[in-house]
Amino acid sequence: MKIFNPLIISAAFLLLGSNYSCAQNSLPHKDSLDRKWWKEAVVYQLYPRSFNDVDGDGIGDLKGIIAKLDYIKSLGVDAVWLNPIYGSPNDDNGYDVSDYRDIMKDFGTMADFDAMLKGMHARGIKLVMDLVVNHSSDEHEWFKKSRSSRNSPYREYYHWWNAEKGKPPYRYSLFDVNHDAWRYDSLTNAYYLHYFSRKQPDLNWENPKLRQEVYDIMKFWGDKGIDGFRLDAFQFAAKDTTFPAFPNGFEKNFTQYYGMQGNLHGYLQEMNQQVLSKYNVMSVAEGAGNTFEDAHNLVDADRNELNMAYAFEAVDIAKPDGYSVLHLKQIFTKWDSAFAAKGWLSIFLANHDQARLVTRFGNDSPEFRAVSSKMLTTFLMTMRGTPYYYNGDELGMTNAGFSKAEDYRDVQTLNEYQRQKNLGTDMQKYLQRMSFESRDNSRTPFQWNNSKNAGFSTGKPWIAVNPNYTTINVAAQEKDGNSTLNYFRKVVKLRKDNLALVYGKYTLLDGQNADTYSYTRELDGKKLLVLLNFTSNVATTNTGVDFSKANVLLGNYPQSSKNGTLKPYEAVVYELK
Structure with a gap:
């Protein structure tokens, strides 16, 4: 996917003037930092159904994860966010839970879970569980x-x-x-x-008995020693139970009407008091509400609710015909500004609900796939906030190239296919759009090697393997010092070696440049410069930096730019003297 010339949105940057006040405050000092492990962590999202299958049934399992713990450790990540593994009839790949205290039979047993958790902790890896309590399964x-x-x-x-x-x-x-x-x-x-599938009825959080049930479930997993909870769709959990009529067309911005309703903050404070504060766990909400105020109310420490949230504004801008780099910069800069002095956020551009990172935000052509993947990784690992990185993106895995409805397994994609068919839509155009957008693009089996089924399973995989597994796989990239996999390890280490990349002040440079994204990160007298070219063309930055005083720390080309002129999709991190 190539990034098309962006729309000119300089007016948006002018509107940001008031938001920059936080970012322009005095530089932070390391001795004054409120250091937390979850702020400094790199979180690796693991989709268990597609990661590694040991028993040969074509479905990833917990024993498969156990077998690959050394690989996960080798990435340098600190925590694994594991998508749901609870008992489930699997209408929505485990996001329809029928038993919150059991393990889905496809994945194994509770003994397997205990062994997996022990193995993670033995390697210094923390485990964050997906908590799906906006809704349950209709089979609960x-x-x-x-x-x-x-x-x-x-x-x-x-x-x-x-x-x-x-x-x-x-x-x-x-x-x-x-x-x-x-x-x-x-x-x-x-x-x-049911805000989601008909087999996912919404839970009534207004009922205190239901809330206690959920807190008891959280305590069950907390007592097992897990390290965090990711609250799925939780910004939608509270409802106005009088169910007033909404205006026509509200569904075009349904989050405004569904998100942050009722006594949601009261429920989170109650959850914090009864559970989160009793265990040494991190907590993150899917969604950050409708405003910066909403987001701060979720994550500010004095609110006693959650540690962080992740907002979807940036991840939603990628379209089949490209996106605006100016828009991307505007979004990340305004969010950083709003949280520079207080609160904490997540940094991400991909997950199990999105298509592949390099296809959506980079360029998945053979010429530029690897270098653009490295550029995006550099971006995610050099911004302020906790980076969340989806499994397989460290390899530069791409969209699947599905062309038929029969290729898909996702309930959302298949139901929408049927709806569009009922409406008389041009189904070829719909399938072309799904080949870019569908969630199943990120759910194809992990590509371990060039053997049958990419080394994922000896059986027939539950969803087809991407045909490019013969060249894009772990085994091949382990041998290549310049691979996207080994670059990921280098940039993770760079982040860990430089607290400025975690807590440092962020300052946007060359803000009106439509092709590049340039910024500095500063902490305690140390200043790092990040230059990123988001295009397939040579691009020139205008940062005002004296490059004779810039030392290259990391770059995604063998020879990094030393004058501000960047090769296609080039990324360079410098230390400024």
């Missing part, structure tokens, strides 16, 4: 009992609307074929709410 015992009778003590564990009141006010479902978040259930003549 709570929901079975909830739908059994209007008088069930579990009725208020979910959101029900009795049919005699008429059809409930429209709510938008992200995964439903008709995007209708209310599903009629004839057993009690009522509708239940």
Whole structure:
């Protein structure tokens, strides 16, 4: 994917003037830093279904993770964020939980989990669990009992609307074929709410009994010794249970209406008081609300809620026809400015809900895949905030190249395919869009070597392996000192060796340059300069830096630029004397 010439959005930078006040404060000093392990960590997101399959059933498993712990350790990362492994009928790849205290049979047993956690801790790797409690599976015992009778003590564990009141006010479902978040259930003549799949009914956080159930689940895993929780879709958990009508077209910006509603902050403070503060765990929310104020209310230390959140504004800008580098800079700069003095955020551009990093934000052509992948890695590891890095991106894994509906497994993609077909859409165009956007692009099996199925499984993989595994794989890249894998290890080490890249002041340079992203990071008298070319052309920066006083610390070309003129997708980190 090539980045097209961006739209000129210099006005956006002018609007940022007031936001820069935080970034222009006095330089931080290392002795005054509020140092936390989760601020200094590099978090590696691991998608268990596609990572490594030991038993040959075509599905990754916990024993497969155990077998690759030394590989994970070799990356230099500090923590693994593990996507859901709980008991689940697997409607949404584990994000539909039927038993929060058990392990999905596809993945193994609780004994396997205990061995995996022990193995991680023995290698100095922390484990962050995905906590999916905006909704459960419709096969969870709570929901079975909830739908059994209007008088069930579990009725208020979910959101029900009795049919005699008429059809409930429209709510938008992200995964439903008709995007209708209310599903009629004839057993009690009522509708239940599901913001996602119909098999993922939303939990009623307004019910204190439900909240205690969740806290007890968290304590169960905390007592096992895990190191953190990632709260899936949690900005949507609280609802206005009067369910007022929303204006027409609200679904175009549904987060504004779904996010940060009701007493969400009260619930998080209660969670913190009962669970998070009792265990030495980190906590991160998926989503940061609708405003900087929302985000600060989630993560500021004096709020006693969560440690950090991650916002989607930047990750959402990548489109099949390209994106604006100016826009990317504007987003990251304003978020850094808003959190320069207080609070903490995550840094990411890819995860299990996005297509592959290098396809969306770099260039996955054979000529530029490796160098643009390294450039993006440099960016993620040199910004302020905790970097989250998705498994396989260290190899420069690309989108899958799926061309038929039969290639996909994702409930969201398949339901939307059916919806578009019902609407009479040009399905070839839809499939072309999905080849760029679908979540399944990031869920293809991890590419270990050039043997059958990329060394992922001896059986038929649950989803097809990317055909480029014969050249893009761990075994090949381990032997190549200039590979994207070995570059990832170098840039992780660079971050760990330089606290300025974690806590240092961020200052944007050459802000109106439509091709490059340049900034400095400064801490305690140490000043680092980062230059990134986001295009396939030679680009010149205008930073005002005297390069005779700049020492190259790391670059993604054998010979790094020493004059501010950057080769295609070049990345260089300097120390300024």
